Amino acid sequence: xxxxxxxxxxxxxEGREKRKGGGLLRGDLLLLAGVLLFSLFFWVAVRxxxxxxxxxxxxxxxxxRMTLPLDRNTEQVIETExxxxxxxxxxxxxxxxxxxxPDKLCVxxxxxxxxxxxxxxxxxxxxxxxxxx
Ligand SMILES: [Zn+2]
Numbered sequence: 001x002x003x004x005x006x007x008x009x010x011x012x013x014e015g016r017e018k019r020k021g022g023g024l025l026r027g028d029l030l031l032l033a034g035v036l037l038f039s040l041f042f043w044v045a046v047r048x049x050x051x052x053x054x055x056x057x058x059x060x061x062x063x064x065r066m067t068l069p070l071d072r073n074t075e076q077v078i079e080t081e082x083x084x085x086x087x088x089x090x091x092x093x094x095x096x097x098x099x100x101x102p103d104k105l106c107v108x109x110x111x112x113x114x115x116x117x118x119x120x121x122x123x124x125x126x127x128x129x130x131x132x133x
Contacts, residue, residue: 053115053130056094058087061125070094070113070130083124094128096121 056068060080068074070092078085085106086098093111096119106121106128115132 050114050116051132052092053113053117054133055131056087056089057127057129057131059127059129067131078124078126080124080126082126083121085121085124085126087128094119094130096128099124 053070056070058065058068058076058078060078060082065078066076068076068089070089073090075086075088075097078087083100084098085096085101088095088097093113095111096106096109099107099121101121101123103123106119106124106126109119112119112128112130115130117130119128120126
């Protein structure tokens with residue numbers, strides 16, 4: 001009789017441990033779901049807050065050189081005493097196609113099209129900024 005009791009206790013203990021493990025797993029899933037939900041919310045918020053731009057503002061050393069509409073494909077050469085940059089607008093996206101700056105960071109920069117996005121050529125003091133409507 002005493003022996004059986006211990007066995008029952010053992011089964012109960014195992015059952016409790018299994019339940020505890022299951023609870024942990026559920027907690028992990030909840031956490032994962034929460035993280036996914038948060039990421040989705042964040043992604044949607046970013047999409048909603050960053051609007052498509054309408055114009056490109058080109059400035060050199062803080063001075064506006066030109067404003068170009070993003071809906072017109074064009075290629076412009078910006079030449080200053082500091083250097084030369086070729087900027088291109090294609091299908092609403094802006095890239096710096098060519099530059100004779102030493103770091104070429106502006107050329108390597110991904111295409112920009114959202115309001116507030118910038119491509120900066122530091123050696124040439126050139127700033128390309130997408131403006132909203
Ligand atoms: Zn550059």
